[in-house]
Amino acid sequence: MTASDGRLVGDLARAIDESDFAWSLVLVGEDQRDKLAALTGDLLGKPSSNGDGKQITSGYAYWGIGPTIAWAHACADPFYLVMKQSLDSFTRRWGRVRGRIGEGFHHVSFGVGTGHKDRLILEHLLERNPGLLYLPVDMSSEMLRLGTQEATHRVGLRGHRVVPVQLDFSITDNLAELRQLVHRLVGDEPVLYSLLGNTLANFDHDDELLANLTALVRPQDLFLLEVATTEALSDDLARDAVEEYARSRAYREFVTSALLHNTDLTINVDAVQFRGSVEGDRALKVKVVYQNQTGDDILMMLPDRTRVAFPDRDTIRLYLTRKYARKALDPIVRAAGMRKVTGTHSDFAVPRSAQGFGMDLLLLAPGEPVPAPRPDDDVARVIWEN
Numbered sequence: 001m002t003a004s005d006g007r008l009v010g011d012l013a014r015a016i017d018e019s020d021f022a023w024s025l026v027l028v029g030e031d032q033r034d035k036l037a038a039l040t041g042d043l044l045g046k047p048s049s050n051g052d053g054k055q056i057t058s059g060y061a062y063w064g065i066g067p068t069i070a071w072a073h074a075c076a077d078p079f080y081l082v083m084k085q086s087l088d089s090f091t092r093r094w095g096r097v098r099g100r101i102g103e104g105f106h107h108v109s110f111g112v113g114t115g116h117k118d119r120l121i122l123e124h125l126l127e128r129n130p131g132l133l134y135l136p137v138d139m140s141s142e143m144l145r146l147g148t149q150e151a152t153h154r155v156g157l158r159g160h161r162v163v164p165v166q167l168d169f170s171i172t173d174n175l176a177e178l179r180q181l182v183h184r185l186v187g188d189e190p191v192l193y194s195l196l197g198n199t200l201a202n203f204d205h206d207d208e209l210l211a212n213l214t215a216l217v218r219p220q221d222l223f224l225l226e227v228a229t230t231e232a233l234s235d236d237l238a239r240d241a242v243e244e245y246a247r248s249r250a251y252r253e254f255v256t257s258a259l260l261h262n263t264d265l266t267i268n269v270d271a272v273q274f275r276g277s278v279e280g281d282r283a284l285k286v287k288v289v290y291q292n293q294t295g296d297d298i299l300m301m302l303p304d305r306t307r308v309a310f311p312d313r314d315t316i317r318l319y320l321t322r323k324y325a326r327k328a329l330d331p332i333v334r335a336a337g338m339r340k341v342t343g344t345h346s347d348f349a350v351p352r353s354a355q356g357f358g359m360d361l362l363l364l365a366p367g368e369p370v371p372a373p374r375p376d377d378d379v380a381r382v383i384w385e386n
């Protein structure tokens, strides 16, 4: 890099910092035409009455300005319990784990959303590292703009210390590039990565995603993971989990917004269906599907003018979510090559929610857990040492 290149970067940083206009610099990692092609491919799936053919995968549910606004509305809906509870109780849960995070951390946030939680994290980290760099990573540039503004508003973080990255973090090659970028920017200084708001539960291969994301974590770094949990697994509880999502109209509007903005379908929110099941010994799983209930085979058009057949009774899977069995969290964390440093749990203290549903916030570090001494070991050691 030449001296004048260096000046340009410095001038740009100063121009952003000194302007009252809300500039944001975004690093765009992928060609958005490729993303559209991938979405089109996902909507070409075979007919299925239970959401196993056509689908909108996680990042696409939030992609674009319509879904971003619909998401912000859903988060404010008191009937969308998982998100409401996750946002309301985050201050308390974060307060219980943040003491384990030392000095000098930067922050990389996977999936910024509305930015409310990142703001609390930044406030804490900034007190211990005034030179903090904040990298929110999201597939939706509109979500990045919305979330980053909320996260950084009046927290005292200068504009050029914020580096929003538009990237699909479910693609392994993207993570390899992100890893290089982050390490070049922070050097050996520690990073707190986060994946909050039960985002992990939205991916078919959630175990693989967690392993790929946590592979960025070096020995000096930490990873904050927030998931929705259940004390027990049963078909009845899967039905209760379904109820939780089904009762929010704002949530139905959010899940259909990707269809509204990327197809010419006339959306009927009553055609949104929720299918609950038990996923082995690890989670309650909820598939949200949109079913063609018009009685006719129809054609839907995508933004690139591709026409896709949508036969009567066929479905499009709009969203996937889970509530993880609390017992399964340790094995899930271990399988990703991580260990729990500390964690906190909060129950849904609301009458409409099933017993045993809640949120867990886990602070993870790389490596094997140090095995806790068993009572027998202590006895053996006392005998041996005497």
Ligand SMILES: C[S@@+](CC[C@H](N)C(=O)[O-])C[C@H]1O[C@@H](n2cnc3c(N)ncnc32)[C@H](O)[C@@H]1O
Pocket: 058, 059, 060, 062, 063, 086, 110, 111, 112, 113, 114, 115, 117, 137, 138, 139, 140, 143, 167, 168, 169, 170, 195, 196, 197, 198, 199
């Ligand atoms: C459930 S919201 C969680 C938001 C926030 N972390 C919270 O806890 O309130 C998921 C966020 O992750 C983003 N996202 C989902 N899948 C993604 C992907 N594959 N790549 C990048 N961002 C993704 C969405 O755009 C959205 O901002």
